Amino acid sequence: MKRIAVYCGSASPADPVYIESARTVGRTLAARGIGVIYGGGKLGLMGAVADAALATGGEVIGVIPTALVNAEVAHRGLTELHVVDTMHERKARFTELADGFINLPGGTGTMDELWEALSWAQLGYHSDPIGLLNIAGYYDKLIEFWEHMGKVGFVRAQHQSLLIVANTVDDLLARMADFEPTVPIIRMKREDL
Template sequence: MKRVAVYCGSATPADPVYIESARAIGRSLAGQGIGLVYGGGKLGLMGAVADSALEAGGEVIGVIPQALVNAEVAHRGLTELHVVETMHERKARFTELSDGFLTIPGGTGTMDELWEAMSWAQLGYHAKPVGLLNVAGFYDGLLEFVGKMSEVGFLRPQHQNILLADDDLDRLLDKMRRFEPTVPIIRMTRDEL
């Protein structure tokens, strides 16, 4: 993996574990020679992961909609800053520029990005690993819900391993490097659906 898209929040929660983990992720990616593609903001976890990657000498590419540039939340000190018109363009650019997706804690925007990355992998629009770093148990409920989708039958057996999760970044990156894409929906027969 040469570049990873990191999905995360633009907020700074009161518990310092979240901001510290974002900083550690930025440093670790840079230290491993993995470029960071992210939402292009300077606030919250977004800003922390970008700043720490830059400080460690890493490549940092931001992708941000014009409306957020106008709101003055764009990070101006990046390796590259791509300004797009819509959130749809932003997510498509994340997919074009990265070799995988890493989700760390965030809110509704982060969830939107994660679910789209998973959905596109399931459908066959990309064959890239989708990782979820479960910082301080933040995603325990989400992982339980993904298990419920599988148990009930809304997540096909072929797609139950699309989401790679761990609470340790190095283990998660190793899982992402070893990821083998499954048969996407667009290549399944009617009987398999």
């Protein structure tokens, strides 16, 4: 993986574990020579990932909609800053630029990005690994829900492995490196659907 899209919140929660974990992700990716593709913001976990990667000498590419640039939250010290018109364009650009995805804690925008990455992988629009870094148990209930979706039958058994979960960035990157793409829906036979 040469570049990884990092999805995370623009908020700074009171518990410092979230910001420090975001910094660890940024430093780790940069130290391994993996470029960071992210939302282009300077606040919260987003800013922490970007600043840590830049301080470690890494490549950091931001993708941000015009409306957020105008709200003065764009990070101006990045390797590159791509300004797009819509959130849809932003997510498409993430997928074009990245070889994998890592989700850190975040709110509704981060959830939107996670579910779209999973949906696109399931359909076959990309075959890149999707990692979920479960910092301080933040995603415990979501992981439980993902498993429930599989048990009920809304996520096919062969697609359950699309979500790669770990509690540390080193473990997550190792699991992502071992990822084997599954058969996407667009290549399945009608009787397998």
